[in-house]
Amino acid sequence: VFLSDTRTNAGVDHVSAARKMAVFEQPGERVLVLLAAGNLALTQAVMHLLADPSDPARPTLYNAATMADAARIVGDAVREVHRRDALSLAEFSVDFNCSFILGGQICGQGPRLFMIYAAGNFVESTRVSPYFQIGESKYGKPILDRIIRPQTRLEDAARTAIVSLDSTIRSNLSVGLPVDLVLIRTGDLRISQRMRLAGDSPLYAEIHGSWSHKLEQAVASLPGFPWEGR
């Protein structure tokens, strides 16, 4: 399950929208999804490098032999942008701030999920850490920690991710609608489901509208305090 918002900002005066999800798909052979967070100029520069057709000898996400090779290709692109931009950014005291999530499946191999740091190094998800977040992650983390397990159904994981991101949207101005959702079922080797959810999407509106009420009911069903005598 991949979910990303579309809000970008450089201060509250400069709020805009940008897609933060890229799909690399050869149906039946491979499907990879790349999510980006951080400085938009940096993440776009990385995305452009990854999509650059000018050097046919350059390894790409379309010909990487394994998912780990694909993560390495993303990390190398981050390092190339760092070599090009970091010094100029430092002159303006701008951090080299970017991170990525890369997941998907290549034919004949299992699905894998990686998080790539600004330094170009990366970590892989495990059974005990079955999800990654990048960007403004704290608000939405508790519900993921409480629900997401390796055995969680794909659609329940997607609903949980939407609630998590909606929590962040309510609590922080730097995250905003619409959101892009992609589901890939193991073995499909293509995007299984794709949705863009806006505030007026029935599913999103119901989550946004009914989640508070469901939480209130859940809180009210917790045990009473000793003095409540219930």
Added chain:
Amino acid sequence: VFLSDTRTNAGVDHVSAARKMAVFEQPGERVLVLLAAGNLALTQAVMHLLADPSDPARPTLYNAATMADAARIVGDAVREVHRRDALSLAEFSVDFNCSFILGGQICGQGPRLFMIYAAGNFVESTRVSPYFQIGESKYGKPILDRIIRPQTRLEDAARTAIVSLDSTIRSNLSVGLPVDLVLIRTGDLRISQRMRLAGDSPLYAEIHGSWSHKLEQAVASLPGFPWEGR
């Protein structure tokens, strides 16, 4: 409702416990609760100043005429500690990092709630912002935003606060058990209820144990995606 954890840390090698809640109570006349977050040496220095009996002319939380005066007394104590310590801390590149929540009621006046910043200035809660958080606040904010309203029952607000803090405890090492809970009912002019909850307190254990399951049920009850056909 006042809730505070007891974890303090100066890096993962120096983890300890300290009470972050102080009660100033003259039953029937006034009750004030002060919560502290940030650098423990600073918040303890502020607490000591507030409890200092050496200068009988000094205004205190026990003789402040109004809750706003009480917030000003806390702010002045913060500024006194700043004058004394900030330069020395700066030499070690340590931020002057502390913040406080002050709430309560003085006889003949309504209950009020303030948040006091490291600069000694402060803001008051309103009907649209009926709660304050200090310290590691992001993880626990969404559930407060979704549930806490001026009309929320006191015990439901307390349960919500416990779930919020438990979310933070699960997701972040810098917050930890036990937690101190205080309830003050309007007009009581004394601590109405006080509890220390540890991991083996039945209420806390049930919240910690059953909340994930309640959230899972809530997520499963959300509307399906179009392709689920439910």
